Amino acid sequence: MSQSAETPVNVELDYTTSCALPTPWAQFTLHAFVEHATGKEHLAMTLGDIGNGEPVLARVHSECLTGDVLFSQRCDCGAQLEGALKKIAAEGRGVLLYLRQEGRGIGLINKIRAYRLQEGGADTVQANEQLGFKADARNYALVKPMLDKFGVTKLRLMTNNPRKIDALGKLGIEVVERVPLLVNRNAFNQHYLNTKAAKLGHMMTPTTPPAAEDGEL
Numbered sequence: 001m002s003q004s005a006e007t008p009v010n011v012e013l014d015y016t017t018s019c020a021l022p023t024p025w026a027q028f029t030l031h032a033f034v035e036h037a038t039g040k041e042h043l044a045m046t047l048g049d050i051g052n053g054e055p056v057l058a059r060v061h062s063e064c065l066t067g068d069v070l071f072s073q074r075c076d077c078g079a080q081l082e083g084a085l086k087k088i089a090a091e092g093r094g095v096l097l098y099l100r101q102e103g104r105g106i107g108l109i110n111k112i113r114a115y116r117l118q119e120g121g122a123d124t125v126q127a128n129e130q131l132g133f134k135a136d137a138r139n140y141a142l143v144k145p146m147l148d149k150f151g152v153t154k155l156r157l158m159t160n161n162p163r164k165i166d167a168l169g170k171l172g173i174e175v176v177e178r179v180p181l182l183v184n185r186n187a188f189n190q191h192y193l194n195t196k197a198a199k200l201g202h203m204m205t206p207t208t209p210p211a212a213e214d215g216e217l
């Protein structure tokens with residue numbers, strides 16, 4: 001990594017360093033940022049020439065330790081993470097930002113508390129509210145300096161969440177295309193996915209039985 005790559009990108013976030021990251025699908029470059037206010041370590045995985053001005057296939061992924069690492073079937077996060085990396089690898093070009101905004105911004109312990117409330121009958125939105133949080137407490141402000149670091153301004157964003165597209169637009173990031181990122185439903189996540197569609201506006205078709213046709217990654 002060159003000396004200039006070690007230069008802070010702005011007052012909120014420092015770019016620290018990078019390394020090669022071989023995965024089953026491609027060899028990405030892993031970049032590490034540190035947020036000043038919280039000390040949180042945010043990551044980017046890049047592939048190919050993403051700074052040439054052409055729209056970039058991108059995923060802005062929110063941390064989900066239970067889904068991304070521990071194979072939880074309660075949500076669709078792990079499958080979306082894998083699906084996004086596979087799509088970027090297939091194109092040979094893209095970026096995945098891994099933001100440390102666990103539990104839609106309420107943190108891991110509170111997410112586990114929210115899961116416990118869901119076991120008592122609350123849905124994912126009600127559980128957050130019973131704990132005194134907004135349904136979605138995320139802030140995407142860090143996305144702009146992270147993308148600026150790579151010279152990326154236009155995204156083909158892999159998401160089902162229209163609020164994420166709006167939030168990025170307000171930061172001056174142009175989402176020129178939404179790329180759906182649908183995953184398999186199972187007996188454990190179908191209520192969660194239906195609630196996301198009904199209450200959080202996610203662009204998925206709510207269904208009652210597991211829907212094999214939603215199996216595209």
Ligand SMILES: Nc1nc2c(ncn2[C@@H]2O[C@H](COP(=O)(O)OP(=O)(O)OP(=O)(O)O)[C@@H](O)[C@H]2O)c(=O)[nH]1
Nearest residue numbers: 062063064075101102103104111114124159160161
């Ligand atoms: N508070 C809370 N957070 C959850 C729950 N299930 C998943 N999460 C978190 O939700 C975040 C992912 O948000 P999602 O709503 O699944 O997806 P999204 O990023 O908004 O939208 P997509 O781009 O379509 O994936 C991660 O930070 C997860 O840890 C839950 O029941 N309660």
Ligand SMILES: [Zn+2]
Nearest residue numbers: 064067075077
């Ligand atoms: Zn999850």
